[in-house]
Amino acid sequence: STNSSTVTVLSNREVTILRYLVSGLSNKEIADKLLLSNKTVSAHKSNIYGKLGLHSIVELIDYAKLYELI
DSSP states (O other), X not given: OOOHHHHHHSOHXXXXXXXXXXXXXXXXXXXXXXXXXXXXXXXXXXXXXXXXXXXXXXXXXXXXXXXXXX
16 A cells, blocks of 8 residues: 555656666666656656655665555
């Protein structure tokens, strides 16, 4: 179950991208899966890190575990 505060902060698309990122997919792989450009995925990735105040994939994985996103 997704934590409601996370849902408010991140868009559904950002949550989807976050899950792909923490599972180890590259920007290009995510772009291909979601039919987006690399640039769009990079923008979403920047927004995710910015909104959550995180700086590394390790922090992102810890966050995702804490809020039961993975």
